[in-house]
Amino acid sequence: MLxxxxxxxxxxxxxxxxxxxxxxxxxxxxxxxxxxxxxAWVEGDEGVVRLVTDDTLRTTEALEKHGYxxxxxxxxxxxxxxxxGALRHLTDTLAEAHIDLxxxxxxxxxxxxxxxxxxxxxxxxxxxVLLDR
Numbered sequence: 001m002l003x004x005x006x007x008x009x010x011x012x013x014x015x016x017x018x019x020x021x022x023x024x025x026x027x028x029x030x031x032x033x034x035x036x037x038x039x040a041w042v043e044g045d046e047g048v049v050r051l052v053t054d055d056t057l058r059t060t061e062a063l064e065k066h067g068y069x070x071x072x073x074x075x076x077x078x079x080x081x082x083x084x085g086a087l088r089h090l091t092d093t094l095a096e097a098h099i100d101l102x103x104x105x106x107x108x109x110x111x112x113x114x115x116x117x118x119x120x121x122x123x124x125x126x127x128x129v130l131l132d133r
């Protein structure tokens with residue numbers, strides 16, 4: 001069973017340097033914010049981080065205070081079973097409705113029964129309705 005809802009992600013671009021992600025993570029941790037899902041990669045000379053936390057406002061306040069340039073974007077958060085085929089069911093449902101995904105990432109440990117899938121699409125509101133059926 002899927003449970004979809006609207007959420008927020010924080011997107012940060014920073015210099016690609018050794019220890020950059022460690023400094024970033026320290027700022028979030030020291031604010032007492034819990035990271036629910038995160039994706040990070042390098043584009044050219046920049047590091048890019050997409051972050052979903054349990055408190056977007058506190059996250060953005062902490063990062064801005066430390067000079068990070070960021071954007072807050074709407075995303076869909078989906079709690080789904082952590083089992084083979086769960087992601088396929090989610091993506092098949094969206095594809096059948098002609099909903100285009102712009103990005104997707106997920107978070108779970110091997111011991112968890114559920115995982116959190118984060119995505120943005122061409123129609124987040126319709127995606128939430130479809131996935132909550």
